[in-house]
Amino acid sequence: MTVTNPATGLAERAARRTTAPLARRAGLSDRAVAWLFILPTMLLLLAINIFPLIWAIRLSFTGLMANLPGAARFVGLDNYVDILTDEDVWANFQITAHFVFWTIALQVLIGLGLALLINQKFRGHSFWTTVILLPMMLSPAVVGNFWTLLFQPQIGPFNYVVGFLTGVAPSSFSMIGSVTLAPWTIVLVNTWMWTPYVMLICLAGLRSIPDYIYEAAEVDRASPLRQFWSITLPMVMPFLMLAVLFQAIQSFVMFDMVNLLTSGGPGSVTETVSITLKRAAFEKWETGYASALAVILFVTIFGAANVYVRALNWVKQQ
């Protein structure tokens, strides 16, 4: 440790090189680190997601009512048979399908339209994009709750504006209380909330299209409409599919917004499957029956999620 001549300097450096693996061996091996890092997450998910899932499957074969004492009675496939032959449940699936179909159709139409417009890069477009994005970040429950104020027949601004524009008396219709309007009310609010989601993903798709493709089309004198059909739409399609898949799953299981806006009513005209499930599980306390319905939902969602992840990975590779 006195004077270091160039030669020992080199030797020292060489020595450090060789001790490097030794120093690493003093710490944990890579394999140990990998498991140490991943295991806590896996254990948490197993405890909070998988264990209850298995429990639900077991419960679905029983006639348990969680609010009553006593052991669960094994009923085999009775719950499943009850659900699949119950006309009310099928009606609820139809209500859900109506909701999913129209909300997705509107979101795609408006979302893609907005994305195309924003892509014109007018002045201030990023500010207005942020403004448009706000609704999708809000709590669906709180959104459902405050729309009940906006939809009040007497005092609500929504009916007033509709009345002002169409000449209909504002108190003559109720968006929440009417059997014909309520199914469209949940579509309207969900579209208001989630159109920004589709828009943002479409915008990413539009921005991924390189300019030279359009330049080539211009040279070939392709009309703007032709350019849209044969360049823009096909190139945006993977992104659009991603948005549609996610929104389909999301609105299929939508609970918060509907529960606070209409809570399934009037009667059961807006009773989507998740509302049915909540009523069965936490109002009628038919735990076994509700578990069977939950399992049916799991299987559906799991299948859809599988497709969604494939789509995600596919888009990622593009």
Added chain:
Amino acid sequence: MSDAPTPRPFSEPSPLARGLAGAAVVLYAVIAILPLLWIGATAFKSQSDAIAYPPKIFFTPTLGGFVDLFTVQTHQSHDFIAKLPAPQTWYEKIVRDRDMVIAGPSRVVERFLNSLIIGFGSTILATFLGTLAAYGFSRFRVPFADDLMFFILSTRMMPPIAVAVPIYMMYRWLGLYDTRIGMILLYTAVNVSLAVWLLKGFIDEIPREYEEAALVDGYTRMQAFRKVVLPQAVTGIAATAIFCLIFSWNEYAFNLLLTSSDAQTMPPFIPFIIGEGGQNWPAVAAATTLFLLPIVIFTIALRKHLLRGITFGAVRK
């Protein structure tokens, strides 16, 4: 139209097209944001202004809604109020003017506190676990990595309402029903899936060479992770944390079904803010405004990362 010679470079739309596009987008944005502005305005209305017909756009602002939100009040006779000492504070004065007396604070403070504790608790835990797992998946050869990643994401897709039944029974059994710890664990489990997917994307972008250089210099894996990778991933970790916080802040279904009072957060509480003789809309609007404001701020802060957040890191720009 397309036959006309175009002097501008192709990728630039014409000024007219731009102007029209801008006008249409601004129109949509204004219509879409009106409901939020209406709620914000209602928070500052008096009760009679809030239920006026036709709906009032111009009104004298008052903080009555906020006072109602934070206090419990009782009706008193005019004579009784006249005998009381003069009101000490501005909020007492607002209440006295309505022939009411403040009886004490309302429960909204506890609910806000629950939202904060559960939100931050689950965010910190989920981000911590997520960072570790994401690093594990990003850097090491993990058997069945793709399947595990799919499994992690699929837990996020599960509808809360469907898992709620068994979790309810499990929590009753473990004594976690209506506890903050129970809610924190649950939200952590939901958020960790997003955290792993998002952070894996961020960590994948950090060149491996940095760590390898550190390993060669004699760092252990853990040291390389702490001193080389973490500082590089700070932006990604922050963005992920905000996404987790927003989820926990907004969550409703689990909290509705798995708490009754002690661990209740704001979303299930807001619909039950009722005044006497019908819903107290200014108080509801005040709660909604206070509740949504942080989200608006976070959204603006996050706008560059929103796309990543909503696609689990798959779409970046």
